[in-house]
Amino acid sequence: MEQELTIQQVAEATGLSTHTLRYYERCDLIAPIHRDNNGHRRYSARDIAWIQFLTKLRMTGMPIRQIQQYATLLRQQPDAVQARREILESHRQKVITQLQKLQENLTVIDWKIQHYKAIEENLSQTFPQPNSPLLKGN
Amino acid sequence: MEQELTIQQVAEATGLSTHTLRYYERCDLIAPIHRDNNGHRRYSARDIAWIQFLTKLRMTGMPIRQIQQYATLLRQQPDAVQARREILESHRQKVITQLQKLQENLTVIDWKIQHYKAIEENLSQTFPQPNSPLLKGN
DNA sequence: GCTTGACTTAGAGTGTGCTCTAACCCTTAG
């Protein structure tokens, strides 16, 4: 029941490399993983759940330092739920800001694409109009 | 009319540092800027418009290498509108994917925050329920 | 005429997050 996975299997399951998994453990993003009698890592379901969540934090741009704090809190003060929630909520705000900026910038890029499309339309006309105002911006 | 700005003024206007402005020029993200008779850079309105757009590309994660390509195309083949549009559309797709992933991951973080809130509620009850199933996940 | 301050350059240094290497240890198959 309590099947523990090898580092290879975890790498496949999480999309991280074995290098990265060991690196995260060294950095204390992951608590020391249980070893088999060979000294090889054996990851529990709990470990994997945590790795999957930490990957989401990384993918939303949380720096490794801050994940360290969160992970340490999780291990050393499992009852300090509020402290962990506060970290997450502060990060949440950053992600939302990031999303908004991304949207705004995407809109500008979209405009430019539309602008280019208009120019292309114009150029492909049978009787192109020279000095079209559309040719101004780059 | 044709007021040209100093590097300081451009730094303020764009939010980039003077270091970064010079670095971008060295990397060919920005065409060589016109100099006054002192050798100091004088940025035209056109330069600033480009810097503002390139900043949007950077902020959406376009690598400097790719902006180089776009910028080179812009300078060397101003008529190659389609080629530039294709670069932008390919980038646009990446940004959209990025946005989706970000949203998904944000949702997971939101769940976790909600989960923590539920635990906090639970703990603050007058008659706390021991071993609540809510305490399982971390 | 000298100091101050903004500019110039080439090139070195930094921070972040991996990514890889070298040397070694086990276990298993031939």
Next chain:
DNA sequence: CTAAGGGTTAGAGCACACTCTAAGTCAAGC
């Protein structure tokens, strides 16, 4: 018995995007 194929470690190396430094030029104000 030995070679292949997985794992281990500490630590070096790399990619990216800045960021800073040192040494110099120039113009204006005191």
